[in-house]
Amino acid sequence: MNSPVPSVVSARDLGLAFQTNDGPVHALTGVNLDIKKGDFVSFIGPSGCGKTTFLRVIADLEKHTSGGIEINGMSPQQARESRAYGYVFQAAALYPWRTIEKNIALPLEIMGYAKSEQQKRIAETLDLVNLSGFGKKYPWQLSGGMQQRASIARALAFDADLLLMDEPFGALDEIVRDHLNEQLLKLWERTNKTICFVTHSIPEAVYLSTKIVVMSPRPGRVTDVIESTLPRERPLDIRESPEFLEIAHRVREGLRAGHSYDE
């Protein structure tokens, strides 16, 4: 294709300040970023660097206070109102009184999909996250990893090309996390979605991403944007390749640079 890949998210000098009694706190300052369709972008940085805040600005869960941001060429509010994205939270946030399939049906019910279409999509997304056969279970009957997969299925069920994930695997142990990372890559490959992924794990960020955004705190800002040179096809043991380690090193350097003025 010769036509340029369209921007899904484009931020220009974006800033967000919370007003507190001790004066404004700058959660984000001067963020310039372009996320292209089909990208897998990770946001990495220590707590307080504004990575979650940035994701919430994209989702119109927070309002930016300066600069500009467009999602598919729209304001965040318009994008939210046109249901442009699916959001996966730090916790699975499944409704405990709904079965897994009813949880996946929740956005579909709200968006007015027909019953038959709901059934079809539930079956499809359950299959996508390898939870077929668990549709009738209640959330508490599933392990933490399975619950998080169900919440990903819920975010995939409706037609949003953008998937926003806020440390979705942060509360899981490393073995489950590895497994889910692998599945997430396959899922990204199959669905061709644009994914924004917040994490504080360097290997996770390097393993998953086509683009890594390194951020640092006080004030929250972007210190480095790394385009990954890794191939799209990534077996787990790619993490021992020199190329992988080199990128991981650059991420670590970026994080250290952001921290240095602190000490």
Place this chain on the structure above:
Amino acid sequence: MKPDSFKDKIVPVSTILLVIVAVWYVAAVLMNTPFQRDMDKRANVERSQVEFIGATLAQPKPILPAPHQVIVNVYENTFLRSVTSNRSLVYHAWVTLSSTAVGFLFGSLLGILIAVGIVHVKVLERSLMPWIIASQTVPILAIAPMVIVVLGAINITGLLPKALISTYLSFFPVAVGMVKGLRSPEIMHLDLMRTYNASATQTFFKLRVPASVPFLFASMKVAVAASLVGAIVGELPTGAVAGIGAKLLAGSYYSQTIDIWAALVAGSVLAALLVSIVTIVGRLVDKAMGGKPA
């Protein structure tokens, strides 16, 4: 039954029960002694110690009836009388129960309605909440006769005035519990609705209402007991001829202490029954909503 429920529940509860019964018997003997001694003196009866104690526990109008006297009275007036008889406790319990049920239903509906209003309209929270709290500081014994008299003046008598007093007592716990329940969803669950661009109505029915159900049942347990108290209090000033309250009043007019205690037992059983029903319905609903078995 779980293997430990005998050791963990039945033994401690029945131990306390035995202690209460023992204390009760001792108290009955002591409190009925002066009157018994008086009577014996007048009738010139000489009794042994054991016979005397037996007599204190068998008076027709004792100051404090013995447990077995109350049990016998409850048994006779529950099982040996036709349920339409004026002496049947079942009959009186039914009268009280029907106004309790109506009042509880009104009260729960009113409480839910108020809670929905308070949660959605900021002005209502500020204007209504202080009045709701103030309403519960007014002694119900002062309000009950006025309600009955005022309604009686416009020819509303019988079940409805009593039910209204139950409503007055029972809407409060439901309103307070439901305000808490409707506000109980986590931020994350609310954010999720926002990402779907859900309307306030959708958020209400798909999130706030289901999240409030446990709060509803917890508050309804309190409300149903309060409704019963309301119905009984409502029967006191009316000179009602039927109902647990009427039975209590009649008993105290004629010093039928055993009858009073029997009515008290009937009222307690009724309360336990009502609370149990709400608890069981609550458990069934919880189970139907995928609740994790405890």
